[in-house]
Amino acid sequence: DIQLTQSPSSLSASVGHRVTITCRASQSINNYLNWYQQKPGKAPKLLIYAASSLQSGVPSRFSGGGSGTDFTLTISSLQPEDFATYYCQQSSSTPLTFGGGTKVEIK
Amino acid sequence: EVQLVQSGAEVKKPGESLKISCKGSGYRFSNYWIGWVRQMPGKGLEWMGSIYPADSDMRYSPSFEGQVTISVDKSITTAYVQWSSLKASDTAMYYCMRSGSSNQNAFDIWGQGALVIVSS
Numbered sequence: 001d002i003q004l005t006q007s008p009s010s011l012s013a014s015v016g017h018r019v020t021i022t023c024r025a026s027q028s029i030n031n032y033l034n035w036y037q038q039k040p041g042k043a044p045k046l047l048i049y050a051a052s053s054l055q056s057g058v059p060s061r062f063s064g065g066g067s068g069t070d071f072t073l074t075i076s077s078l079q080p081e082d083f084a085t086y087y088c089q090q091s092s093s094t095p096l097t098f099g100g101g102t103k104v105e106i107k
Numbered sequence: 108e109v110q111l112v113q114s115g116a117e118v119k120k121p122g123e124s125l126k127i128s129c130k131g132s133g134y135r136f137s138n139y140w141i142g143w144v145r146q147m148p149g150k151g152l153e154w155m156g157s158i159y160p161a162d163s164d165m166r167y168s169p170s171f172e173g174q175v176t177i178s179v180d181k182s183i184t185t186a187y188v189q190w191s192s193l194k195a196s197d198t199a200m201y202y203c204m205r206s207g208s209s210n211q212n213a214f215d216i217w218g219q220g221a222l223v224i225v226s227s
Contacts, residue, residue, distance in 0.1 A: 001169075034213040036152075043202055043220050044152065049213035087152055091212040095168040096142070096154040 002026055002090050006099035012107040017078050021102045023071045023088035032092035035064055035073045038101075039084045047086075048073060078104070109133040111141075111203050111218035118224045119193050126189035127221045129203030136184035137161040139207045142214060143177060143188050147199045157206070158186060193225045 003026040013019050031051035036044040046055045048064035051071055061076045075082055083106055088099040114128040142157035156167040160181040179186045186203060201221050204214035
């Protein structure tokens with residue numbers, strides 16, 4: 001199975017700041033890496049697919065990068081509505097796996 | 108509008124059976140995988156398995172194979188996951204999702220979730 005390790009597991013940041021979350025895969029997954037945002041009591045929402053492609057309707061302050069085993073999700077200017085938990089997920093091979101999540105909180 | 112609508116919350120006793128559903132609409136149901144994810148209280152996301160409605164091709168997570176059964180009725184554009192004998196540890200929120208090859212099988216549409224509580 002491909003393990004995904006996200007870091008940090010949580011972070012505190014202020015509105016307007018730049019935030020970067022990393023996701024490391026236990027083996028190469030090319031660019032089969034997706035990012036989701038989940039707010040409390042809600043279903044996750046797709047932000048980024050194929051490592052760097054922005055899902056339709058997602059604000060451009062979200063961006064993704066990386067390939068192989070190391071990936072990043074960046075929020076260029078954190079907004080109040082961005083406080084949530086973020087998950088990476090690999091779609092390279094089954095069993096599909098998710099990272100442990102990164103909780104972004106208000107500083 | 109493309110959407111997945113799941114059945115409602117369930118409260119069951121250990122040992123009981125359960126089947127929850129996920130109805131797709133607004134798109135060609137047969138041409139996209141439907142997956143299921145478990146989220147235990149306060150925890151992360153765990154993929155359970157996925158099914159391709161066109162031919163019922165199945166993929167299970169080893170952690171869930173034998174514990175649940177995923178099925179589909181494409182005539183009514185509905186997917187299911189069922190348990191034959193629930194345990195307290197099955198208490199969780201369950202989500203269904205759509206994925207397709209156009210976005211490298213990312214889960215682009217999610218159901219609203221179905222809360223399952225198993226308690227004596």
